[in-house]
Amino acid sequence: MADIINLNRYRKQKQQRERERRANEKRVRFGIPRRERAKNPSERMLEARRLDGARRDDRGGERED
Numbered sequence: 001m002a003d004i005i006n007l008n009r010y011r012k013q014k015q016q017r018e019r020e021r022r023a024n025e026k027r028v029r030f031g032i033p034r035r036e037r038a039k040n041p042s043e044r045m046l047e048a049r050r051l052d053g054a055r056r057d058d059r060g061g062e063r064e065d
Contacts, residue, residue, distance in 0.1 A: 039047075 036044075
């Protein structure tokens with residue numbers, strides 16, 4: 001004999017899965033990663049300074065002395 005399925009529960013579970021899927025897509029598209037949000041502003045500033053310090057100069061061999 002076939003299993004009895006509660007259609008209301010099935011419908012709600014399906015809607016919940018769809019909401020979770022859309023939320024995950026939006027997190028990827030628009031969100032800042034959790035580890036970045038967890039950083040305080042001073043850590044972000046320090047990281048930005050490190051990146052700026054490691055930046056290469058792409059002027060093609062010209063040097064200013």
